[in-house]
Amino acid sequence: MEPTPTSILLCPPLDIKKDTTPAGAMVFDSTLLRKQSKIPQQFIWPPSERPRTLKELNAPVVDLHGFLRGDEASTLRAAELIRTACTTHGFFQVTNHGVDISLTRDAFACMDQFFTLPLGCKLRAKRKPGSLWGYAGAHADRFSSKLPWKETLSFGYHDAGPQRMVVDYFTSVLGTDLERMGLVYQRYCEAMKELSLVIMEILAISLGVDRSFYRQFFEDSSSIMRCNYYPPCQEPELVLGTGPHCDPTSLTILQQDQVGGLEVFIDDEWRSVRPIHDALVINIGDTFMALSNGRYKSCPHRAVVNRLRERRSLAFFLCPREDRVVRPPPGNFGGPRLYPDFTWAEFMAFTQSHYRTDMRTLSTFTHWLLSSKTLST
Numbered sequence: 001m002e003p004t005p006t007s008i009l010l011c012p013p014l015d016i017k018k019d020t021t022p023a024g025a026m027v028f029d030s031t032l033l034r035k036q037s038k039i040p041q042q043f044i045w046p047p048s049e050r051p052r053t054l055k056e057l058n059a060p061v062v063d064l065h066g067f068l069r070g071d072e073a074s075t076l077r078a079a080e081l082i083r084t085a086c087t088t089h090g091f092f093q094v095t096n097h098g099v100d101i102s103l104t105r106d107a108f109a110c111m112d113q114f115f116t117l118p119l120g121c122k123l124r125a126k127r128k129p130g131s132l133w134g135y136a137g138a139h140a141d142r143f144s145s146k147l148p149w150k151e152t153l154s155f156g157y158h159d160a161g162p163q164r165m166v167v168d169y170f171t172s173v174l175g176t177d178l179e180r181m182g183l184v185y186q187r188y189c190e191a192m193k194e195l196s197l198v199i200m201e202i203l204a205i206s207l208g209v210d211r212s213f214y215r216q217f218f219e220d221s222s223s224i225m226r227c228n229y230y231p232p233c234q235e236p237e238l239v240l241g242t243g244p245h246c247d248p249t250s251l252t253i254l255q256q257d258q259v260g261g262l263e264v265f266i267d268d269e270w271r272s273v274r275p276i277h278d279a280l281v282i283n284i285g286d287t288f289m290a291l292s293n294g295r296y297k298s299c300p301h302r303a304v305v306n307r308l309r310e311r312r313s314l315a316f317f318l319c320p321r322e323d324r325v326v327r328p329p330p331g332n333f334g335g336p337r338l339y340p341d342f343t344w345a346e347f348m349a350f351t352q353s354h355y356r357t358d359m360r361t362l363s364t365f366t367h368w369l370l371s372s373k374t375l376s377t
């Protein structure tokens, strides 16, 4: 008897006609879309925003080996490279970061296992309105144009939470068959959190503040893990895998595969971030730009797709505990305050209810926040 393919074993088909997607909203089924000669209008971006040939971004590669051993010269070198990158475009890559390569391999393998499940199984984890967690196809349930050509699976990681928070999410939403996937991502999030605190220490050193300042701010963080799966596209020159945006979060640790497609907008042009084996891409988010009073830049970036190969990326978004007040270190840190105090809960809610994350999210948010506070006085 033929062995049953894993996907059917893992999840008896769900009758997606019972799916709660609002009437008229499209369901992103990449297996069907790929077979169509023309892609739906909702995925086509304006000509001015479409991919074009480009140069590479000069994102420094920072070897963390010396810093992790406490070597002073390596620490100063790492801080200097990071300061140069973060005062311009906010992107750098790290090597010898201490994340086990077998864990990375498992995390990518779990992505392949999840995103190749039948759509009905994936929809079991369908993102609920207002939640950041769950499965989403092209955000087709949120937006009606300029849809990203991607599927995503997102879930939360709070180290103050239960030790099995990620595992419990997978088993409760997708079933005990995917417990191993939950365990892999639990360990992956733990490794990403540990690395993000190391980066926070170097960022503090590079900004000339006490090396524990930002580390303490994020000790009890409430972070978000996101798996991005970009199917091949028959018209890649018309679409975007992820639209232009600045990450609203504090720090992003991006594990990209070797396909390439990440681009950063700097000096009025898009520059590609070449994949480097075993390196992790780190970028400053809006919240850290506010924590540094604008000294470090949260830069617009996007992801493009290609005709032949799917592309995968694992994005770990470090976020402070929701109620922590985001403000720069005390004293005249980088001149007059550029941003008002805010909490991550306020900013996150803004991205989910009032505004589509884009290249101006932080400035739009701070204007909205100040005007809503003025109105309420």
Ligand SMILES: C=C1C[C@]23C[C@@]1(O)CC[C@H]2[C@]1(C)CCC[C@@](C)(C(=O)O)[C@H]1[C@@H]3C(=O)O
Residues within 6 Å of the ligand: 132, 148, 224, 242, 243, 245, 246, 247, 248, 249, 317, 348, 351, 352, 356, 357
């Ligand atoms: C606060 C957030 C908004 C997004 C998820 C996140 O937790 C951090 C990154 C943001 C996002 C991934 C940046 C690209 C555009 C976006 C719309 C997406 O592709 O999902 C963003 C997320 C969002 O839900 O707005």
Ligand SMILES: O=C(O)CCC(=O)C(=O)O
Residues within 6 Å of the ligand: 226, 228, 242, 247, 254, 256, 261, 262, 301, 302, 303, 312, 313, 315
């Ligand atoms: O997939 C990528 O390379 C970038 C994804 C990204 O920017 C995001 O998820 O915020």
Ligand SMILES: [Fe+2]
Residues within 6 Å of the ligand: 245, 246, 247, 252, 301
């Ligand atoms: Fe991003």
